[in-house]
Amino acid sequence: MRIFSNPLTALFLILAMNAAGSARSETMTAADFIAFDATQAKLGQLLFYDKALSGNQNISCGTCHHHSLDGTDGMSLGIGEGGSGIGPNRSPGDGVTRISARIPRNAPALWNLGHRDVRALFHDGRVEATDAKGARFDTPAGARLPMGLNSILAAQALFPMSSGAEMAGAPDENPVGAAFSDQIDKGWDMVAKRVHGIPDYTPAFIAAFPHVKNVEDITIVEIANALAAFIGNEWQSFDSPYDDWVKHGTALPEDAERGRQLFFGEAGCAQCHNGPLFSDQDYHSVGVPTFGPGRVEGQRDIGRMETTGNPDDAYKFRTPSLRNVALSGPYGHNGAFPTLKDIVRHMANPAVSHAQWQPDMAALPKIAWLQPDDFRLVTDTAETLRILSNLETTQIVASEADLEDIEAFLNALTGQTAKKLPLGRPSEVPSGLPVD
Secondary structure, three states: OOOOOOOOOHHHHHHHHHHHHHOOOOOOOHHHEOOOOHHHHHHHHHHHOOHHHOOOOOOOHHHHOEHHHOOEOOOOOOOOOOOEOOHHHOEOOOHHHOOOOOOOOOOOOOOOOOEOOOOEEOOOOOEEEOOOOOOOEEOOOHHHOOOOOOOHHHHHHHHHHHOHHHHHOOOOOOHHHHHHHHOOOOOHHHHHHHHHOOOOHHHHHHHHOOOOOOHHHOOHHHHHHHHHHHHHHHOOOOOOHHHHHHHHOOOOOHHHHHHHHHHHOOOOHHHOOOOOOOOOOOEEOOOOOOOOOOOOHHHOOOEOHHHHOOHHHOOEEEOOOOOOHHHOOOEOOOOOEOOHHHHHHHHHOHHHHHHHOOHHHOOOOOOOOOHHHHOOOOOOHHHHHHHHHOOOOOOOOOOHHHHHHHHHHHHOOOOOOOOOOOOOOOOOOOOOOOOO
């Protein structure tokens, strides 16, 4: 069945059709990644799973980006500080320490974030590299961002620590949470001093960083740089069946091959999902339904506009990479769509998909005290009109078979060693705190 794609320029259509038949450049090699230090990466592995970096010492980076869940948490909206366990089985706590809200956006996957072309992180791009060398960054900390960060990954690693809902905790619960509540950077030195108090970390930092001679030389910069080295080295993936097709001409399964031709051709997917990362790293409004706590008043999430203040950026979110996308569900900036087929269908007709979306499609563990507000915006006609009036995509006509073929191609972007990462989850960490 013919697919009528979104309006594209004649030049793009020519490029897309050429790519459909003979693309041989959409892959990557180890040389395309930042050369992080392996000793720092090993140290970063311990820090990534150590709850000592959180205000109440009850959550780590790995809690929401766990190896057993392919670097994410498998939920639409996560349960952050105050919960226990991982993934869909994570509990929201109880009593005075129970969570007061879900994390407002889906935990993004970590695949290939150490690639040299990555220039913005978070769904709204609020951490962004501002120079070609990746040494200067535009972030919510502004001029308070510490100097010496080794990458955009290191800059990003600072902000979950400073978030009350994610890792810091409430200001009345611990000094770290209180410091971050007062000012976005005030808790970072306190986190570093907590690491100072864990004896086994000092020799590890001295071994990993030549300029570190004693415990006082360990700052939040070294902590963030080690985390970046781990994330950047650990989640590299470019050995998918598609990569074999690009590099060696190895045939894809028939349905994936049909999907590849649609993806790069008439379906127009490659208009935004292009390059070796399968992302233009730009921001687009695609009509994902809104639910959960949101990031501004009334549960709204205005996307990129929150960062730029530009009304033209309303409801726009960063184009996600599609590498290992089959391992990264649920889909959308808030995890609104549970399966690849659902998000492919949505992108084919966002307006209809938005109208047909049902709350039970969201992967949200039931939390009695949050449920009354979880889906308050779903029936808000005014917000729905605002979201749909900003749509950048228009309907394409595709058969179920076409959608299934595109889904098959997306599955062919899964790395063959994606389940065999080099370091994995440590069994213990220097603080002695339990490892999720």
